[in-house]
Amino acid sequence: MALADRTGAAGERTEDGTKGGRLGLPQAVALVVGNIVGTGIFLLPASLAAFGTVSILAFGIVTLGALALAVVFGRLGRRLPASGGPYAYAREGFGEFPGFLNAWSFWITAWAGNAGIAFAWVGYVVYFADAAFGLDWSGVPAQVVIGLTGLWIPALINLAGVTRMGLFQLVTTVVKFAPLVFVAIVGLFFVKAGNFGPFNATDGSWIGALSVSAALVLFAYSGVESAGIAAEKVSDPERNIGRASVYGTLACAVLYMLGTVVVFGTVPHDRLVNSTAPFADAINAMFGGGVWSVVMAALAIVSGLGALNGWTLLVAEMPMAAACDGLFPKMFTRMRGGNVPWVGIVVGTALTSATFVLAFAAENAFTTILLLAAFTTVVPYLFSAAAQLFWLTTDGRRAAGGHLAWNMALAVVALLFSFWMIFGAGADAVFQGTFMLLVGIPVYIWVKASRGEYGPKETTHIVTGELR
Structure with missing residues (x-):
């Protein structure tokens, strides 16, 4: 089924007057913010502390890259408001197989990344149980x-x-904004320069530390594409996808930067490196413990549930979009109640559960999961930026006047940023991620064969001994 066909079907007016959407602009912004701000950011300062304060510089650079991606996704969503977001853009721009690889890569990101969110979430539950009830x-x-x-x-x-x-x-x-706003604003009055630690806390070069910490930060921004992936559930997607992507990313960027600086500046470096609840530790450093740290942990728990809620939607939406186009197993199109892709939800959560359990057997499980998810995240980002660049190059007349140069510059920045993030993820994450991408090829072959689609028919003609 063509993308245009699915988009057209979703464009039919429903009883509430929306174009097949269920999420208005506030809910779409909440989806973006909720998916970006999970429990990952509540544990991330501890992981970044191992690299030193160079990671704060990485945060700033990645923030600019994330904003460029948000604008690019907005432009792409306006051009092609189809469910699947990055998958749809890659398929429309480059063909079925690149589209499949993007859907497969993002699907890995969704269920593997959820395991990382859950891993961080557990740390705050354990902290809360001990601080509040002595358990x-x-x-x-x-x-x-x-x-x-x-x-x-x-x-x-x-x-x-x-x-x-x-x-x-x-x-x-x-609810999840409350602890970030509180720490980001009030905490600035408690920052001490001596807590920040060295600029480069690794044994290698600061450039290497910058790249790896940037890849970790990218996971914290994973979710900028959320509104585009759920396009067919967003009202007025041509307008609201871009607005939700940019508004949500901007709000998160401000809180992320301030919150990270405050945690670095209030919790001594040696303690922060080993912290399992850095924001709660920051509250303890400000007020000497007590009820505030318990409240912080409770809000972080709610934040994690919200992030898992939003990403569970995406872990089902992506394979459903690909399955509607015949590129994923047909079972992912099965719906409950008319608009709930229940197979994708159940299968995705089961894979997340297995990954989460296996993570306890690995050393530095949180960092390992984040770097793997960062790589599989950036593959669709790269193809999305490339699709935008391709469309602007081949059909740039649609971008009138100076808008063409501006959109081209944003697409180039997003593309270069994606390449840097792949480098920053490190050799192990790239190897593991590439291996998991290649595992998808037999699935693609099986799906195409089960539909009786074996590719273009090719014939050869032998004339006087020559193959033509």
Whole structure:
């Protein structure tokens, strides 16, 4: 089924007057913010501290790259408001197989990244249980049970319908901003220069530390494409996808930068490196512990549930969009209640659960998952920027006047930024991610063969002994 056909079907007016959408601009912004701000940012300062304050510079650079990507996704969403976002752009620009690889890569990002969110989320649950009730849930069995519970609650919310999912996302987004705003603003008055630690805390060059820490930061911004992926569930997608992408990314950028600086400046470096709840530790450093750190941990827990709620939607939307075009197994198109892709939700959450359990057998599991997810995230980003550059180059007349040069510059920045992020992810993450991408090729072959699509028919004619 062609992308234009699916987009047209989704464009039919519903009873509420929207073009097949269920999420208005506030809910679409909440989806972007909710998916960007998960529990990853609440644990990320501890991971970044291992590289030194060079990671703050990395945060600034990645923020600029993320904003460029947000604008590019807005332009792409206006040009092609089809479900699947980066997958749809790659398929329309470069063909079916690149489209499939993008869908496959983002699908890996979604369910593997959810395991990283859950891993960080568990740390705050354990902290909260100990600080509030004196319960010791630090053992591996307890953490596994907590994490699996946190993964399946959002899955059940998504299975209840898009409306309930959107409401939960809006509420949790408002709640999760509270700790970030509080720490980012109030914490500035408690920052001490001696807490920041060395510029480069690694044994290698600061350039290498900058690149790897930037790749970790990219995971914190993963989600800028959320509105584009859920395009067919967004009202007035030609207008709202771009606005939601930029507004959501800008809001997160301000809080991310300030929050990270405050945590670095309030928690001593040696302690921050080993922290499992750095924002709660920052509150302790400001006010000497007590109820505020417990509240911070509770809000971080809500934030994690909101992020898992939004990403659970995307882990189902991407394969559904590809399956509607015959590039993923047909089972991903099965719906419940008319608009709930239940197979994608269940399969994605099951894969996340398995990844989460296996993570406890790995050293530095959180960092490992983040770097892998960063690589599989940036592949669709790269193809999306390339698709925008391709369309501007081949059909630039649609961008009148100076807008063409501006859009070209943004696309080039987003493309170069994506290449840098692949480099920053490191050899191990690139190898693992590439291997997981290649595993998708037999799936592609199986799906095409099961549909009776074996590629173009080619014939050879033998005339007087020559092959022509």
